[in-house]
Amino acid sequence: MSLVNKTKRFFGLDSEAYAYDHDDAYYDDVPRYEGTAAYAPERSYEPAPSYSEYREERPVHHEASIVTVKIFQNNDAVKIGEPFRDGDAVVFDLSALPAEGAKGIIDFAAGLCYALRGHMVKLDGRIFAITPENSALEIEQLKHAANLY
Incomplete structure (x- = not known):
């Protein structure tokens, strides 16, 4: 018997394999359901609530x-x-970084503001501030914290 025929017989692909009556327990199992999923009993689904029903009212300030x-x-x-994620305003000074590094930090801060719905403002040359969404901080307070006055 050739290697190909032995392989066919091993995997049950030869003509003699189809003639055997299977005594395997797998073939004796009774199906768990009748028919297919297309004929399954009808189920009723409620529509998902809208986004506004999930969203909590946020404080104004x-x-x-x-x-x-x-x-x-x-x-x-x-x-x-980390402080911005916790809800604090952050004033950061980039004067110690080269221009390329400062651009990366500004991009990072802009991404934070976008993701957490904050605001970003340039206070002076390389000094920036990011504030959370509902903060009541004025630009003068941010400049005072950065020692610009």
Whole structure:
């Protein structure tokens, strides 16, 4: 018997394999349901609630504290992200970074503002501030925290 015929017989693909009566327990199982899924009993589904039903009413103003940060390297972006995620305003100084590194930090801060619905403002040359969505902070308060007055 050739290797090909032995392989066919092993996998049950030869003509003799179809002639055997299977005594395997798999073939004796009774189906768990009658018919197919297309004939399954009808189920009723309620429409999903709209987004406005899930959304809680947010306060008009949030008392946010101001965190000031001086960024020395790109890995210091965490110093901006964590307080902002917690609901605080962050004033950050990028004067110690080269232009390319500063651009990356600004992009990161802009992404934070977009994701958490905050606002970003340039206070001076390389000093920026990001504020949470419902904060009542004025630009003068942010400039005072950055020692620009």
